[in-house]
Amino acid sequence: MSGPLSGIRVLELARILAGPWAGQLLADYGAEVIKIEHPGSGDDTRSWGPPYLTDDAGQETGESAYFLSTNRGKRSVAVDISRPEGQELVRRLALGSDVLIENFKVGGLKKYGLDYASLAADHPGLVYCSITGFGQDGPYAEFAGYDAAVQAMGGLMSITGGPDDLPGGGPQKVGVAVADLMCGMYAVTAIQAALLHRQTSGRGQHIDLSLLDTQVAWLANQAANYLIGGQLPGRQGTAHPNIVPYQVFASADGHLMLAVGNDRQFAQFAQLVGHPEWATDADYRANRDRVRHRERLLPLIESVMRERGTDDWVTACRSAGVPVSPINDLARVFSDPQVRHRRMVRHVDHPLKAELPTVANPVRFSATPVEHVQPPPLLGADTHAVLTERLGLDEAEISGLARLRVIDLGS
Numbered sequence: 001m002s003g004p005l006s007g008i009r010v011l012e013l014a015r016i017l018a019g020p021w022a023g024q025l026l027a028d029y030g031a032e033v034i035k036i037e038h039p040g041s042g043d044d045t046r047s048w049g050p051p052y053l054t055d056d057a058g059q060e061t062g063e064s065a066y067f068l069s070t071n072r073g074k075r076s077v078a079v080d081i082s083r084p085e086g087q088e089l090v091r092r093l094a095l096g097s098d099v100l101i102e103n104f105k106v107g108g109l110k111k112y113g114l115d116y117a118s119l120a121a122d123h124p125g126l127v128y129c130s131i132t133g134f135g136q137d138g139p140y141a142e143f144a145g146y147d148a149a150v151q152a153m154g155g156l157m158s159i160t161g162g163p164d165d166l167p168g169g170g171p172q173k174v175g176v177a178v179a180d181l182m183c184g185m186y187a188v189t190a191i192q193a194a195l196l197h198r199q200t201s202g203r204g205q206h207i208d209l210s211l212l213d214t215q216v217a218w219l220a221n222q223a224a225n226y227l228i229g230g231q232l233p234g235r236q237g238t239a240h241p242n243i244v245p246y247q248v249f250a251s252a253d254g255h256l257m258l259a260v261g262n263d264r265q266f267a268q269f270a271q272l273v274g275h276p277e278w279a280t281d282a283d284y285r286a287n288r289d290r291v292r293h294r295e296r297l298l299p300l301i302e303s304v305m306r307e308r309g310t311d312d313w314v315t316a317c318r319s320a321g322v323p324v325s326p327i328n329d330l331a332r333v334f335s336d337p338q339v340r341h342r343r344m345v346r347h348v349d350h351p352l353k354a355e356l357p358t359v360a361n362p363v364r365f366s367a368t369p370v371e372h373v374q375p376p377p378l379l380g381a382d383t384h385a386v387l388t389e390r391l392g393l394d395e396a397e398i399s400g401l402a403r404l405r406v407i408d409l410g411s
Contacts, residue, residue, distance in 0.1 A: 003030020004368045008195065011094050012036065012074065013081075013102040013114070015043040017147070017177055018131050018211065020070045021184030022101055026191065027073030028361040028370045031099070034386055035071065035377070036090055039078040039408035042379040043067060055352045063352060063378070071376040072348070072358055077387070078380030078408035085406045087112045092391050095123045098204075099191055103131040106141050116206040126204040127194040129187050135210035145211045147177035154179065154215030159222055162237040171235065183214040244290035244297065245269075248327065249305040256310045258301075259323040263287060272320045273304045346372035351381070380410030 008031040012023040020035070020043065027033040037043055049064035077093075080086040091113060094100050100119070102109060109115045116128040130136060133145010151157050151173045161172035190207045198204055216223070222233050225241060233241055238257070240246035245260050260266050263286055267279035278284050278300070283293045290297055305313065310326055317324035326332070333339060343360060350356040361370045387393045387407070401407045 002368060003028070003370060004365065005192075006030040006368075008032070008099065009097040010034070010099040010101065011090075011097040013090070013100065013104070013109070014131065015103065016045055017070060017180035018183040018187070019101050019103040020045075021181055022129070022131075022187035022191070023074060024070050024072050025184070025188045025361070026099070027374070028363075028372075030368065030371075033074040034093060034097075034382070034390075035074045035076050036081070036093075037076055037078050037379055039080050039380065039405060042076070042078065043071070045070070046379065053350070053353055053356070056354055061352050063350075063376075068356070068358070068376045072372070073374045074377055075382035075386055076377035076379055076410070077383045078410065079383070080406050081112050081114070083404075083406050085401060085404065087114065089387065089391065089401075089407070090114060091119070093386070094119050094126070096390060097126070098195065099127045099129065101129045101131070101187065101191075105144065106132055106136055120204065120206075124203050125198055127191055127198065127207065128204065129191055129207040129209065131183060131187060131209045131211075133211050135213060136208045140212070147179045147211065148173050150179040150211040150215050154212050155219055155222075156215060159219075159233050159235055161235045163235055166237075169235065169237075179211045179215045182218055183209055183211050186214050186217075239294075242291065243287060244294045245301050247298075249302055251305055251308060251310040251313055253309040255327050256305075256313055257325045257327060258305070258317070259325070261323060265322055266290070268320050269317070269322045272316060272322060273301075275300070275304070348372055348375040350375040351378055378410055380408040383407050383409050 005026060008026070010023060010026050010031045010033040012019060012033055012035045014020055014023065023033045023035065035043070041047075045067040046062070046064055048066040051065045053061045053063040053065065053068060055061050079089050081090055094114065102114075107115070110118070116126075116130070119126055119128065132141070133150065134140035134143055151160075152171070156179070157171040157173055160174060162169035164170055187207070187209055190209065194205050194207060221242065225231070225233055238248040243261060245258050245266075248255050248257050258269075260269055266284075266287070267276075270276050270278040278297070282289065284290050284297055308316075314324055314326055328336065334345060344362070345357050346360045347355040347357055356375055358372065360372060363370060384398060387398055398407070398409075402409050
């Protein structure tokens with residue numbers, strides 16, 4: 001690895017999405033990430049399909065698309081940590097690591113001697129990141145937390161979806177597990193900050209991250225609108241609470257997203273659609289006025305937007321400097337010339353399929369570019385190599401552990 005985190009060793013005792021997402025990003029940035037999985041079954045998401053990967057012979061494999069999306073760049077070591085022998089192996093790996101990521105229930109690793117206090121006693125420099133639904137303390141600490149539940153509890157679903165009084169209105173969750181993904185992103189920034197702190201202090205620390213905390217934290221302007229303005233934001237569909245016009249409009253043949261971000265752009269838009277008087281009307285001239293009078297302005301815009309097709313509007317608006325976008329399905333996303341130019345799909349050689357397509361890391365480092373070369377691992381594929389390289393086990397020891405089913409050497 002030659003990324004900016006080259007030389008950093010990460011032990012991942014996490015499954016599903018938030019923890020593995022953090023581990024994948026660290027791997028993208030050059031860290032060595034060893035993923036501990038249960039023999040025989042592995043990460044829960046390995047079975048979360050269909051769809052499953054189809055190999056070069058056209059046969060469906062047992063590798064789910066979900067697992068492949070969040071485990072690039074890692075090494076898989078299959079160890080049964082419920083067994084004392086397995087606990088010792090993982091403990092030794094942890095003591096040789098810089099970072100440990102885990103998402104067990106609160107206290108779940110203590111009985112294995114793999115909790116922060118137990119490991120830090122022998123490895124004070126360890127950065128130990130715990131990801132849970134609700135944190136290490138508080139009245140909900142013992143509860144399991146899942147993305148959809150946290151989107152609901154953390155306020156996101158109260159502001160996502162159409163108004164209750166409209167057809168199809170009501171609370172909606174976001175189409176991807178954003179609470180998990182954002183928690184994983186926070187984990188990466190926290191881990192890197194803790195590693196920087198260790199450079200000066202010589203000591204690691206315990207990072208306590210919860211899905212609920214991070215969900216509340218990234219309510220961003222909506223949280224501030226409530227805390228400062230004192231009014232509960234409601235569901236406005238695609239509309240923006242603080243900017244008008246900034247939402248989806250129907251065209252003659254579909255829909256498009258109009259995102260007028262300032263008064264200058266609104267004047268350009270008004271000129272484009274043949275209503276320059278809108279930009280001089282006292283009720284619409286400034287954004288604050290458009291927000292206050294949105295109920296009168298939006299029907300006028302809706303009527304105009306239905307006169308032309310989506311592609312026609314996109315071309316015209318972009319030429320006039322008015323931000324607008326088509327609402328692409330994923331087929332159009334991955335065929336979009338900008339997405340293709342930025343190489344947001346990279347292919348890696350997987351043991352079961354040459355040219356496995358993966359979505360690229362979006363970060364572009366000028367000096368240490370992300371290398372998209374190491375595919376998501378097969379279950380236990382690296383058990384033998386890691387136990388040999390990192391722990392110095394010989395063939396007899398590895399064979400003995402395999403016979404006892406403490407480890408899985410993969411297929």
